Amino acid sequence: MGLPRQITTPIDYQVRLARIGDIGAIQTTARAxxxxxxxxxxxxxxxxxxxxxxxxAPALQATLRARKSTFLVAVRGASVLGFCHFGERGRGSEVFQLYVHPRLWSRGIGRRLLSHAEMRFQVAGARRYGLTVLKGNEQALLFYADYGFERDRKRDSRDEWHLVKTLGP
Ligand SMILES: CC(C)(COP(=O)(O)OP(=O)(O)OC[C@H]1O[C@@H](n2cnc3c(N)ncnc32)[C@H](O)[C@@H]1OP(=O)(O)O)[C@@H](O)C(=O)NCCC(=O)NCCS
Structure with missing residues (x-):
């Protein structure tokens, strides 16, 4: 059984823009x-x-170079603990990917990455932003519900739910 969160050791890490040199570490965390x-x-x-x-590698290189999206990594040394890719693809402001290494789930890294994305959207004047989640991904659905997302049933697809978060004034 894991220790209660409040007495686990805080993790020291930094959030920054991803670089081409992070690709190997992103792949490791993505796979896990x-x-x-x-x-x-x-x-x-x-x-x-x-x-x-x-x-x-070619897909990630293209993603990292894309102008209309941002790829953030949570890093400690050469390790990528988690990453968040977000931006615009013609359907408004969206989070495309949010992944944390499973060894570090429930330590606040996902929230911190998402809060960076949300702040960028807010500063750019967005009123809302969205994302899609596989229907069976309960962990993520609970995480997003807790973060203030709601279902946008009009945009659900067969396997995925579309979630949206409304940003304050
Ligand atoms: C979803 C994900 C990004 C969350 O990242 P994380 O670093 O584990 O999340 P955090 O520690 O920042 O926040 C956890 C919060 O989510 C909520 N949450 C997560 N799992 C929960 C559960 N089983 N029951 C209730 N709430 C839950 C809680 O509010 C929790 O806050 P708390 O820990 O203070 O109680 C991470 O679990 C992940 O990488 N999952 C696999 C990839 C994925 O599904 N990504 C989303 C695809 S759209």
Missing amino acids: SWTAAYAAILAPPTLAGYLARGYG
Whole structure:
């Protein structure tokens, strides 16, 4: 059984823009987080396919260079503890990816990354921002509900729910 959060040692890490040199560490965390989150939801070939397409070096290089999105990493030394990719893709402000290494879930890293994205959206004048979550991903649904997201049923798809967070004035 894990220790209650309040008596676990605080983690010392920094949040910054991702660099090309982070790609290997991003891949490591992506693989661990995707496997922990989706092994029970997605068939192994589907999971492997997503990882290969989304996190191969060429795909990540293109993502990191994209002008209309931002890729943040939570880093400690050369390790990437988590990452958040967000921006605009013609459907308003969106978080495209938020992944934390499963060894460090529930230590506040996801909230901190998301709060950086939210602040950027707010500063840019967004009234709301959204994201999609696989229906079976209960951990993430609870995390986002706790963070103030609500379902936007109009934009649900067969396998995914669309969630939206309204930003204050
Ligand atoms: C979802 C994810 C990013 C959250 O990151 P995290 O660093 O673990 O989250 P934090 O520690 O910042 O916040 C945890 C909060 O989420 C909520 N939460 C998480 N799991 C919960 C659960 N099982 N029951 C209730 N609330 C839960 C709580 O509010 C919790 O706050 P608390 O720890 O103070 O109680 C992380 O679990 C992850 O990488 N999951 C796999 C990838 C994924 O599903 N990403 C989202 C795809 S859209």
